[in-house]
Amino acid sequence: MRGSPLVRAVLVVLALLALLGPLRTLTNRRTEAGVPLQQAGPGSAVKKKIHLELTSTTVPFKYQITSGGEPIWRGQSNSTTAATDLELEFPPEGIDLVLDASWSEQKPTAVRLALIPQGSGMMARTVWGTTSVSEVMTFQEEK
Amino acid sequence: MMVVRGLVAALLIGAAFVRPGQTAETLKIASFSTVLTEIARRVGANHVSVAGLVKPGQDPHEYQPTPADLEQAADARLILLSGKHLEHYLDKVQQATGAKAASLAVGDALPTLKMKADPDEPQADPTGMVDDPHWWNSVANVERATMIVRDELIKLDQADQADYEKNAKAYLAELEALDHWAKRKVAELPRDKRKLVTSHDAFQCLARDYGFKIYAIEGVSTETEPSDRHVAELIDEIKNQRVKAIFLENTLNPKVSTEITRETGAKIGGSLYADGLGNGDGSTYEGLVRHNISTIVDALK
Ligand SMILES: [Zn+2]
Numbered sequence: 180m181r182g183s184p185l186v187r188a189v190l191v192v193l194a195l196l197a198l199l200g201p202l203r204t205l206t207n208r209r210t211e212a213g214v215p216l217q218q219a220g221p222g223s224a225v226k227k228k229i230h231l232e233l234t235s236t237t238v239p240f241k242y243q244i245t246s247g248g249e250p251i252w253r254g255q256s257n258s259t260t261a262a263t264d265l266e267l268e269f270p271p272e273g274i275d276l277v278l279d280a281s282w283s284e285q286k287p288t289a290v291r292l293a294l295i296p297q298g299s300g301m302m303a304r305t306v307w308g309t310t311s312v313s314e315v316m317t318f319q320e321e322k
Numbered sequence: 323m324m325v326v327r328g329l330v331a332a333l334l335i336g337a338a339f340v341r342p343g344q345t346a347e348t349l350k351i352a353s354f355s356t357v358l359t360e361i362a363r364r365v366g367a368n369h370v371s372v373a374g375l376v377k378p379g380q381d382p383h384e385y386q387p388t389p390a391d392l393e394q395a396a397d398a399r400l401i402l403l404s405g406k407h408l409e410h411y412l413d414k415v416q417q418a419t420g421a422k423a424a425s426l427a428v429g430d431a432l433p434t435l436k437m438k439a440d441p442d443e444p445q446a447d448p449t450g451m452v453d454d455p456h457w458w459n460s461v462a463n464v465e466r467a468t469m470i471v472r473d474e475l476i477k478l479d480q481a482d483q484a485d486y487e488k489n490a491k492a493y494l495a496e497l498e499a500l501d502h503w504a505k506r507k508v509a510e511l512p513r514d515k516r517k518l519v520t521s522h523d524a525f526q527c528l529a530r531d532y533g534f535k536i537y538a539i540e541g542v543s544t545e546t547e548p549s550d551r552h553v554a555e556l557i558d559e560i561k562n563q564r565v566k567a568i569f570l571e572n573t574l575n576p577k578v579s580t581e582i583t584r585e586t587g588a589k590i591g592g593s594l595y596a597d598g599l600g601n602g603d604g605s606t607y608e609g610l611v612r613h614n615i616s617t618i619v620d621a622l623k
Contacts, residue, residue, distance in 0.1 A: 248510035248623075270514035272533070277509050315505040317513075317533070 213242070213254025215263050227269040228297040232262045235280060237288040244292070245277040269296055273319030278304075281311035294318050349479050352391075352398035354409055355382070356599035357458040358428055360607050361471050362402060364493045369482045370475070373398065378599040387411055392418035400478060402471070405429030407445045408455035426474050428467045429457045435526045458598060460527035461501040461611060468494055500608050504615045508532040511619045518618065519560060519568035519588070521579045524596035528614070537565070539578055548578055560586040567591030567621035591621030 231252060233242055236259065243253035252263050267274065280290045290312050293303035304316040348371040353359040359374035366372065373394045376385050382404065387395070395401055396419045403409050405427030419425070437454040439446035446452050457463040472490035476483045508516070516534040518525055523538030537559055539548055548556075560568070560582065570579050570593040583590055594614045595604040604610040 245509070247512055268512065270512065272513035272516070274513060275509040275533075277506055313502070313506075315509045319513075 213252055213256070213261050213263055215252050215265050225268065226266045229265050229267050229269065230262065230295040231265060232260060232293040234260045234291045235282065235288060237282045237284055237286050240280050240282040242278070242280040246274060269320070273317055276316050276318065278306065278316055279313050285310050292316055296320060349400065349475070350398045351400045351402060352395040353402040355402060355404040357464060357607055358402040358404065358467065358471065360599065361468050365468060365472050365486055365490045366475055367485065367489050369479060369485060378605055379601045382408055382597050387414055395419050396422070398423050400474065401425040403427040404455060406434065406453040406455040406457065424478065426470070428470050429455065431470055432457045432463050432466055435530070437523055437526060454526050456524040456596065457527060459525050460531050461497055461504060462531060463527060464607060465494055465497045468497065496608065500611055504532065504611060507615050507619050511622055515622050517563050517565045517622070519556070519565055520594060520596065521570050522596060524571070539582065553578060553582065557582055557585045560588055569594045569618065571596040589621070592617040594618070
């Protein structure tokens, strides 16, 4: 029984699964500024590399950016600025990003989302809130 | 015994006219718009009694007041009109009511979008355009309309000003939350997929508010059939734009829309409440907006 190929295969799979946990932690640690989740939903537009920068005047703050109904970036930041790079579909009609951010202190806070598509200028929107913000922000490249 | 019976009868008759929470001296309002009926009832609450003459689900383009409707209008202190030339029977109302009641064409105070007029439309300007009457398909417009109705109620009944202000504030907060919900829901749909093909051109302000492009099967009114050429052009456009779904509405025969889906392969995305409140989930303004936005977004995704 000990030499059975089936048992050996099961053992290999178990070993791989055991490795997955620590590996995931390592990957997460590398992106501690926030976790870029998945790319935006399907569509016919071409994907573009986009740099996103989020600034909050109150720290720490929690945030989530949603595109096409799916979260694409979320995390918590102890510094006023968090940044990430993503690939997103960016049609000429523009994109809507939903910004949700919150902080524990009750304090008027400005939260700014800046977006820089590769080869383009920066676009930014700012929204104010006292304990949280929740805003749909539209970004469209100038023609 | 007779006295008691008489008293009971009097109380019963009284109860038929005074709803719970209503005082006998309510401000009588006649409304020719289902959306304004809701606004007046929410803001006026127990201080008003509102006769909704255009009923939910009724096509306001085709509505004609009955003698009983005109009687109720004549009996009202305030007549609420949708405005922007939607009430083509306005002269009848004015004849019936004389100068007795204040009439308020709420839509006339709201921003105007222009749309292509039907060939026989008397209100068309020299370029063939007419004011788009469908202002209620913008939540922002309904917020403005609420403030207009509130101010008018205060003018007619200053004693209850505080209540009107409080009720309007609560209703406006609901509308604000509704608009926020709608923006988030629409954000699920990529902006290049926001193409709205509907069976009559009623959603210009929704399109403006939420970034849609409109392709209408008909012009302003539900009374006219679209021309063959217009339908052929639309079919080409739907194919070119790869539009996934087209929409019907609650007050229109869906014959033409069905023909278009057969030609283009686009599916019927569902029916929309284009002309005000309906029955079912569109029986409140919030229900109407939630239904329309969800139907559009989910079908085009
Ligand atoms: Zn209409």
